[in-house]
Amino acid sequence: MRKSVKFLSALAAVAVVSTAASAGTLDEVKKRGVLHCGVSTGLPGFSNPDDKNNWSGIDADTCRAVAAAVLGDASKIKFTPLTAKERWTALQSSEVDMLSRNSTWTHTRDTSLGVNFTGVNYYDGQGFMVSKSIGVKSAKELDGVSVCLQAGTTTELNLADYFREHGMKYSPITFDTSDQTIKGFEANRCDMLTSDQSQLYSLRTKLPDPNTAMVLPEIISKEPLGPVVSQGDDQWFNIVKWVLNAQINAEELGITSKNVDKMKSSKNPSVGRVLGTVGDAGAKLGLSADWAYNAIKQVGNYGEMFERNVGLNTPLKIARGVNALWNKGGIMYAPPIR
Amino acid sequence: MADKQGQALTPSKPAPWNDPAVRSIVFQVLAILALGYFFYVIFQNTLANMEKSGISTGFGFLGEPSGFGILMSMVDYTEASSYGRTFLVGLLNTVLVAALGIVLATFLGFAIGVARLSPNWLLAKIATVYVETLRNIPLLLQMFFWYFAVLAALPSPRQSMDWGGAFFLNNRGFYFPRPVFEDGSSIVGIAFVIAVVAVVMLAKWAHKRQESTGEQFHTVYVSIGILLGLPLLAYLISGMPISLEYAALKGFNFQGGMRVIPELMALLWALSFYTAAFIAEIVRAGILAVSHGQSEAAHALGLRQAPTLRLVVIPQALRIIIPPLTSQYLNLTKNSSLATAIGYPDLVAVFMGTTLNQTGQAVEIVGMTMGVYLTISLIISAFMNWYNKRKALVER
Ligand SMILES: N[C@@H](CCC(=O)N[C@@H](CS)C(=O)NCC(=O)O)C(=O)O
Numbered sequence: 001m002r003k004s005v006k007f008l009s010a011l012a013a014v015a016v017v018s019t020a021a022s023a024g025t026l027d028e029v030k031k032r033g034v035l036h037c038g039v040s041t042g043l044p045g046f047s048n049p050d051d052k053n054n055w056s057g058i059d060a061d062t063c064r065a066v067a068a069a070v071l072g073d074a075s076k077i078k079f080t081p082l083t084a085k086e087r088w089t090a091l092q093s094s095e096v097d098m099l100s101r102n103s104t105w106t107h108t109r110d111t112s113l114g115v116n117f118t119g120v121n122y123y124d125g126q127g128f129m130v131s132k133s134i135g136v137k138s139a140k141e142l143d144g145v146s147v148c149l150q151a152g153t154t155t156e157l158n159l160a161d162y163f164r165e166h167g168m169k170y171s172p173i174t175f176d177t178s179d180q181t182i183k184g185f186e187a188n189r190c191d192m193l194t195s196d197q198s199q200l201y202s203l204r205t206k207l208p209d210p211n212t213a214m215v216l217p218e219i220i221s222k223e224p225l226g227p228v229v230s231q232g233d234d235q236w237f238n239i240v241k242w243v244l245n246a247q248i249n250a251e252e253l254g255i256t257s258k259n260v261d262k263m264k265s266s267k268n269p270s271v272g273r274v275l276g277t278v279g280d281a282g283a284k285l286g287l288s289a290d291w292a293y294n295a296i297k298q299v300g301n302y303g304e305m306f307e308r309n310v311g312l313n314t315p316l317k318i319a320r321g322v323n324a325l326w327n328k329g330g331i332m333y334a335p336p337i338r
Numbered sequence: 339m340a341d342k343q344g345q346a347l348t349p350s351k352p353a354p355w356n357d358p359a360v361r362s363i364v365f366q367v368l369a370i371l372a373l374g375y376f377f378y379v380i381f382q383n384t385l386a387n388m389e390k391s392g393i394s395t396g397f398g399f400l401g402e403p404s405g406f407g408i409l410m411s412m413v414d415y416t417e418a419s420s421y422g423r424t425f426l427v428g429l430l431n432t433v434l435v436a437a438l439g440i441v442l443a444t445f446l447g448f449a450i451g452v453a454r455l456s457p458n459w460l461l462a463k464i465a466t467v468y469v470e471t472l473r474n475i476p477l478l479l480q481m482f483f484w485y486f487a488v489l490a491a492l493p494s495p496r497q498s499m500d501w502g503g504a505f506f507l508n509n510r511g512f513y514f515p516r517p518v519f520e521d522g523s524s525i526v527g528i529a530f531v532i533a534v535v536a537v538v539m540l541a542k543w544a545h546k547r548q549e550s551t552g553e554q555f556h557t558v559y560v561s562i563g564i565l566l567g568l569p570l571l572a573y574l575i576s577g578m579p580i581s582l583e584y585a586a587l588k589g590f591n592f593q594g595g596m597r598v599i600p601e602l603m604a605l606l607w608a609l610s611f612y613t614a615a616f617i618a619e620i621v622r623a624g625i626l627a628v629s630h631g632q633s634e635a636a637h638a639l640g641l642r643q644a645p646t647l648r649l650v651v652i653p654q655a656l657r658i659i660i661p662p663l664t665s666q667y668l669n670l671t672k673n674s675s676l677a678t679a680i681g682y683p684d685l686v687a688v689f690m691g692t693t694l695n696q697t698g699q700a701v702e703i704v705g706m707t708m709g710v711y712l713t714i715s716l717i718i719s720a721f722m723n724w725y726n727k728r729k730a731l732v733e734r
Contacts (some may be wrong), residue, residue: 086693092391153695180681
């Protein structure tokens with residue numbers, strides 16, 4: 001079942017790849033009228049389906065903004081849930097037009113998978129969650145620990161590095177999906193679960209009693225998460241890159257989904273360039289002049305996306321921290337639109 | 339005139355291009371060449387196009403360090419080992435679970451198949467219920483059941499079940515003492531080998547004696563005595579060079595000793611219980627296909643129920659059982675790749691999962707993995723075909 005799916009998608013990758021990567025994703029998406037977006041199989045705050053299969057989360061919204069910019073309608077989108085292992089093959093075989101699935105931008109992935117990261121929509125780092133019953137307060141006390149984690153992630157490598165560096169032993173139990181991982185933790189198969197820290201807060205909400213587990217203070221890696229596209233289509237790469245940049249610039253310029261119509265008559269030329277009243281930023285991407293307007297109007301600026309999905313008023317309760325704008329104490333910084 | 343007649347009587351060999359035998363060979367060779375070329379072109383084309391879209395190719399990655407940990411390994415493995423090593427680790431883990439599963443499923447399947455035909459009503463019904471339930475529930479669900487349901491029922495390491503301080507069972511696995519071989523322990527090994535040879539010869543001798551004189555010999559008891567006694571004697575004489583290392587609670591987990599991880603147990607149970615249900619049906623069909631007259635004749639000769647089954651019915655039933663049994667073995671081996679769902683580090687999880695993901699070399703890795711399953715399957719088939727030939731009716 002699972003196995004054959006994987007074989008098939010791998011074979012599909014071969015088949016598609018051997019017919020040479022096709023350019024013109026933009027034309028394809030326009031003709032189809034629907035954007036195909038690869039997301040996780042369920043990670044509250046990032047990409048998570050409800051019982052009617054409506055996806056929410058900052059990663060889902062990142063895709064929606066692209067759909068709004070390209071097709072003028074944020075709802076013209078099809079989400080494909082992918083495990084960590086399936087995601088690259090799905091992108092390489094054009095099963096999805098873009099991937100927005102809490103994926104870490106690393107050198108190996110960027111250079112050897114035939115994909116391009118278009119930016120960062122969340123700066124993360126790997127952390128540890130332990131069950132309170134083992135009475136550990138710091139990651140330094142973890143010698144001999146059993147760890148649940150997900151296969152095909154950067155998590156696997158960072159964990160090995162960290163324990164090697166500190167001369168500690170561990171036994172890793174790797175699962176395919178986050179659901180199985182959290183179930184293994186719940187069934188007490190492991191003392192600890194490790195993943196990107198934001199995802200730990202997210203997975204903790206899935207426990208029957210979230211108070212039985214705690215997240216340790218240590219962060220052991222850099223995990224810049226962002227959208228990804230296939231290599232070989234520069235126009236599409238630019239579009240996905242600049243939609244996110246437009247949302248970040250919009251936050252900096254004070255443009256929100258509420259005031260975007262009023263802002264259209266702003267005297268600030270920077271605002272005008274984002275919203276398409278000044279210059280031809282849209283045309284240069286092969287899009288209409290109101291590309292960023294649509295994204296901001298229908299999905300919001302970066303800050304709105306953050307607060308709505310993972311911010312302090314959500315179950316995840318994550319502060320902006322490093323994800324605040326560069327001029328507000330964080331490192332979120334987008335090149336200017338001009 | 340006479341000459342011509344002679345020619346007509348011994349027909350001349352036709353020209354090679356008109357000879358049907360030569361022709362058919364030529365066409366087959368051409369077909370093979372064309373097919374080979376076809377795959378060669380596809381392969382080259384794929385590699386070239388992957389290169390073009392920035393995907394790495396080639397087998398160089400096998401020498402690079404893997405950088406990730408693996409839960410269970412039968413050979414030395416650390417994060418610094420190469421991807422080639424992860425392949426070996428995964429391969430051995432797959433072979434282990436497949437081999438154990440085949441043995442377990444065979445015993446269980448034979449027992450249940452025979453039980454279904456038992457005159458004992460209760461036994462037969464229980465066997466029927468077993469078969470109908472187990473083979474109608476998807477294997478993946480059974481694996482999740484054995485893993486998550488049973489795991490949740492087991493105690494944590496600190497409240498571990500404990501048998502005499504030597505055997506422990508908790509939700510991290512089943513722990514038992516590890517034998518530590520010191521200097522001089524090879525004598526015990528040699529004694530064991532001698533015991534095995536002795537037992538084989540004994541069995542041959544006993545068989546011959548029974549055939550010529552009709553007298554039976556207690557081969558089983560004597561064999562057990564030799565197998566246990568001889569190594570034990572060697573162990574005592576050589577000054578007890580083998581000691582046991584016990585598992586002990588250290589920190590929040592057990593360390594030392596040997597351990598069977600819960601993933602292996604769950605996978606093994608699920609695979610063998612599931613496959614045993616199918617084998618039971620094959621065994622039942624095989625036994626039913628042996629004419630009833632055979633057992634009647636055996637009873638008439640004074641053989642009791644058990645020897646009748648063992649000496650008369652089963653050997654004939656085996657001829658029917660072996661071919662479908664082979665495909666069950668192949669199924670079990672291939673089904674073992676579902677392991678990845680419950681975290682058992684088999685070839686698919688370790689190599690086609692993590693390694694593929696870290697390197698992105700789908701074509702090479704999927705190709706190697708398919709090659710392994712194909713090879714294992716062909717080996718099982720070859721062995722079973724050989725066994726089948728041996729068991730097939732030999733006409734005298
Ligand atoms: N950022 C890391 C980890 C990403 C990852 O897959 N994390 C898990 C957390 S347990 C996840 O999101 N699982 C959701 C799923 O499998 O659908 C990476 O890119 O490798």
